[in-house]
Amino acid sequence: MTDMMTFHYNISPDDFTRAGEASSDVKSKLKKMGVTPEAVRKVAIAMYEGEINMVIHAKGGEITVNITPDLIEMILADVGPGIPDIGLAMQAGYSTAPDAVRSLGFGAGMGLPNMKKYSDDMEIDTVIGKGTTIRMVVNI
Ligand SMILES: Nc1ncnc2c1ncn2[C@@H]1O[C@H](COP(=O)(O)OP(=O)(O)OP(=O)(O)O)[C@@H](O)[C@H]1O
Numbered sequence: 795m796t797d798m799m800t801f802h803y804n805i806s807p808d809d810f811t812r813a814g815e816a817s818s819d820v821k822s823k824l825k826k827m828g829v830t831p832e833a834v835r836k837v838a839i840a841m842y843e844g845e846i847n848m849v850i851h852a853k854g855g856e857i858t859v860n861i862t863p864d865l866i867e868m869i870l871a872d873v874g875p876g877i878p879d880i881g882l883a884m885q886a887g888y889s890t891a892p893d894a895v896r897s898l899g900f901g902a903g904m905g906l907p908n909m910k911k912y913s914d915d916m917e918i919d920t921v922i923g924k925g926t927t928i929r930m931v932v933n934i
């Protein structure tokens with residue numbers, strides 16, 4: 795595991811001007827490292843959606859990205875309200891985004907389905923009132 799690189803990002807709550815910065819930083823780092831375009835694209839989409847969800851639905855949090863020669867692991871940990879029904883939240887089109895957020899173009903209910911689609915492995919660990927941790931892996 796000497797080949798592992800780790801990056802940390804703090805995600806501030808309700809800051810739409812900065813939302814997406816962490817995922818775009820990871821995207822450019824992976825490109826510079828010469829990671830395949832397909833893996834870069836999968837990470838960029840999956841991490842962006844998770845990052846935006848932390849801003850919209852939670853109170854921000856922390857993202858850790860581990861990069862090895864074989865895979866990219868993203869751990870998104872927030873201190874938000876938790877997800878009461880993961881099965882429902884995973885359904886395409888399901889969203890609890892308020893009107894103010896929808897008017898900014900979010901709230902199609904496609905974030906979690908796309909995180910699942912573009913990652914090779916995804917686990918959601920959520921506790922009501924405490925927060926949500928999502929682990930996604932993209933194989934290189
Ligand atoms: N980190 C989170 N904490 C609490 N609830 C969440 C979190 N992420 C998602 N959810 C819940 O799951 C629902 C579905 O999430 P999803 O990302 O699929 O859609 P959305 O964020 O509402 O819209 P879109 O991602 O298309 O802009 C959200 O509306 C919200 O209720």
Ligand SMILES: [Mg+2]
Nearest residue numbers: 843847905906
């Ligand atoms: Mg979303």
